[in-house]
Amino acid sequence: MSLIILKIGGSVITEKSSLSKAREAEINRISNEVASFKKDSDSQLILVHGAGSFGHPQAMKYRLNEGFDAKGAYLIHNSVKVLNSKVLESLNNAGANALPVHPLSSCLLENGKIIDFQVGQIKVMIEKGIIPVLHGDVVMDRIKGASVLSGDRIIPHLAIALNASQIGAGSDVDGVLDDKDAVIKKITHFSFVDMRKNIKGSGSTDVTGGMLGKVSELLELANKGISSRIFNASRKGIVSSFLYGEDVGTLISDK
Ligand SMILES: Nc1ncnc2c1ncn2[C@@H]1O[C@H](COP(=O)(O)OP(=O)(O)OP(=O)(O)O)[C@@H](O)[C@H]1O
Numbered sequence: 001m002s003l004i005i006l007k008i009g010g011s012v013i014t015e016k017s018s019l020s021k022a023r024e025a026e027i028n029r030i031s032n033e034v035a036s037f038k039k040d041s042d043s044q045l046i047l048v049h050g051a052g053s054f055g056h057p058q059a060m061k062y063r064l065n066e067g068f069d070a071k072g073a074y075l076i077h078n079s080v081k082v083l084n085s086k087v088l089e090s091l092n093n094a095g096a097n098a099l100p101v102h103p104l105s106s107c108l109l110e111n112g113k114i115i116d117f118q119v120g121q122i123k124v125m126i127e128k129g130i131i132p133v134l135h136g137d138v139v140m141d142r143i144k145g146a147s148v149l150s151g152d153r154i155i156p157h158l159a160i161a162l163n164a165s166q167i168g169a170g171s172d173v174d175g176v177l178d179d180k181d182a183v184i185k186k187i188t189h190f191s192f193v194d195m196r197k198n199i200k201g202s203g204s205t206d207v208t209g210g211m212l213g214k215v216s217e218l219l220e221l222a223n224k225g226i227s228s229r230i231f232n233a234s235r236k237g238i239v240s241s242f243l244y245g246e247d248v249g250t251l252i253s254d255k
Pocket residue numbers: 008009010011012049050051052053056151170171172173175176177178198199200201202203204206208209210211212214
């Protein structure tokens with residue numbers, strides 16, 4: 001059975017320029033698109049959401065990259081969990097069965113790199129038709145004590161570990177844009193060399209590299225032969241189009 005991994009950016013479901021502000025209407029709209037696809041299809045689905053204004057400003061404040069901060073780790077995790085609960089409630093209200101999976105409790109890092117990720121519970125959930133909902137989180141790190149693990153890094157890891165066939169990251173832009181703000185249809189390892197100068201971080205606070213971080217993570221996945229898409233989840237119907245396998249946004253591919 002085919003497995004889809006969908007990331008919804010914090011730029012879509014939160015107001016990234018505010019502090020801990022969710023966009024409830026956007027969460028509900030996307031939940032409805034996901035739930036109606038799930039009713040219609042027997043594909044398995046994993047959802048990952050970004051932290052947006054529930055994680056990036058907090059991670060910046062407690063400077064996890066500069067040193068361990070136990071209180072900061074607690075406060076960041078607690079904040080992203082609030083957003084995760086809102087997503088879970090919305091999905092279940094829309095008629096999808098969804099359960100949370102917190103990376104803090106299932107994952108271990110070494111200098112920011114994933115060295116252990118428990119997927120046993122995720123496998124049972126997807127077999128039972130439940131959507132596991134992961135999120136960008138603070139995660140224990142054997143070297144740094146604690147680090148931020150982005151949703152963008154979770155997707156390639158799970159895609160490989162669970163052999164996903166369709167991978168997508170929805171953000172607040174129509175795809176990766178060129179110097180004239182036109183959507184780049186495809187990015188490969190080769191074309192990235194020329195395009196890189198136009199791909200930047202985020203317009204808001206983003207501790208995980210914004211669009212450049214996202215493209216870099218997905219290019220690494222493409223190098224392993226797994227393609228993915230970056231598209232606009234803020235536009236009505238695009239999440240649904242992606243789920244049904246349509247050609248949306250920018251394709252990140254190895255050739
Ligand atoms: N070449 C580019 N094409 C498209 N967006 C770009 C580009 N360069 C920089 N960006 C910025 O990247 C932003 C998207 O990345 P950002 O990390 O803010 O969103 P996200 O990953 O959806 O959110 P989160 O990290 O909270 O999950 C866009 O809103 C845009 O400002």
